[in-house]
Amino acid sequence: MVTSYNGEVLRVNLTERTIKAEPLDMDKAVKYIGGRGLGTRILLDEGCATVDPLSPENKLIYITGPMTGTAVPTGGRYMVVTKSPLTGMIACSNSGGIWGAKLKYAGWDAIIVEGKADAPVYLEINDHEVTLHDASDLWGKRSLDVEATLKARHEGYSVLNIGPAGENQSLLAAIMNDGDRAAGRSGVGAVMGSKNLKAIVVKASKTQIEPNDVDALRTAAVDSLKKIRENGVTGGGLPTYGTAVLVNIINNIGALPTRNWQESYHPEADSYSGETMKDTSLVKNSACHRCPIGCGRVVKLEDGSVVGGPEYEPLWAYGANCGNTNLDAINKANEICNEVGLDAISTPCTIAAAMELYQRGYITDADCDGVPLVWGSTEAITTWTEWMGTSKNALAKLMADGSYRLCDHYGVPELSMSVKKQEIPAYDARAIQGIGITYATSNRGGCHVRGYMISPEVLGLPEQLDRTTVEGKAEWAKIFQDLTAVIDAMGMCLFSSFALGAPEYAALLNAGTGTNYDVNGLLEVGDRIYNLERVFNKVAGMKPEDDRLPKRIGEEKIVNGPSEGMKSEIKLTLPQYYEARGWKEAFPTEETLKRLGLEDLIQYL
């Protein structure tokens, strides 16, 4: 039967320097769809939940979904699945560009990298011709240099690589591809660095993926494309302003965390908003493979260079969260993240935590190498980003492992605004109750895109919920988490969900793979993936208390702005969420695993 899976997985053992093709386990593929779901199942089955994340025993899985590379709008994503060195739990970092689609066109659904090379290497994939090359001349080079060098050496290839941060095994290191696209979160770049793997270049002779039902896929894709184009967000707001447009909205509801979450409203936020970016530094949009939205930004720095522009997250994190108002400095700092290969969320959040440590006297001028960590300092945000990426000094090295380890070093871990040691993104959960549930229960630690409750609670999609109330939020968060897991597993972009719902995803998936999912069946797969990740975390050593917001967010009130006085109701909503999931003390019950066809995981409870 023809399906939009290739049916083949590439396994590369760097210790032995062996390369082999293996058949994709189709039963597993269908049960977990692909990408995030299938990758996690493979990682668990291959015994990686209990290994040291930076040891040769950890595996690094680059995995596509069944929609990756197909003619489906936004179907161009790949994911990096591994055990995170930042959280010690499951990592799944998702990226766009064209690299993932090329991997698929080359004939592979996934690459499983294991072991550790004894010297720096890079991997060349040219359809089924796969070669390991010496990368000693690339080691130490910045991500964009590596990309340019390898593109010149290998014509027609797409490049994925790590920068100095990944080589230094910074726990905030990203994996970069196609210039400014990043599998950014949970320190996946450090795992790649620990294996001495600098880059993977891919070329493919194919340019399309044949689906199970060509006509059905065309119909479903045309329908989805129409909905994406006609939707106000995906057809208007995102192409025009990018995700940056959120700066003013989130600030105007009083949920823009400021100065490491000490405040929640930044009066000067318009100075780095999407509107200001469009009027000043924006050059043009950019779009990933097969994407009709084009939310990416290309911006011009004041020094004249043209670079990939920041998303909402780094605009907030280098802006309000560092008390800074200078857009050019944010554009520059974001570019440094891309060059050294750092997570552009966790890096500025860690700088914000360091600024609070400086404010409170834990960090002193003696630690700062001439660049004090003062709120709002443009020099501090750019310089410390560079120093974190290159491990310039003792403090930078400490900061490169994230805010939790930094604040813990000074005896004040509560100043780290993180969940499971990963930094929390740009929405104050005291002002938006549902997103707090997502933060606390995200299997990969502090994260907004594991169940984007901002959509119903702030943006009114698919319907407007009251952000300040808790009623029904646990169930909403669960459904958003489940649908998100499906979209990730399929290899589509989460932003498509502003315009599409479960019926559209089911139609696309069924046409691609020959499955027969209805809406409930599809959401059940999402539920299954979420439970699978949770079991992985249990095996990895997660405890119930890890589903916890930091004290400032979980217990203290907002002190300024339109949401002044609001506080998180997470103590109320967390038990409701566990009940909705069929979990007891943060983990699935036997009955829940049985209901989801995960009987074989009961042994891990």
Added chain:
Amino acid sequence: MLEVRLFATFREGRDKILFMEHKPGMTGYDIITPLAIPEEEIAIFLVDGRHSRLNTVLEDGSVLALFPPVGGG
């Protein structure tokens, strides 16, 4: 006095921030009509940071924020 903040495409051909005299019984409709913003283009209407309907009666001193459909993540 009411402070009216406009965002995204609503700023095209209009000021970012303007002030309007408050009159008793005024609603959001009395704000958007003189600004020539069609009701169907408004996705988010905030009154003092809270999502509100256009027919909400406005109190003196309020800050209003108007957004077309926008999103991100």
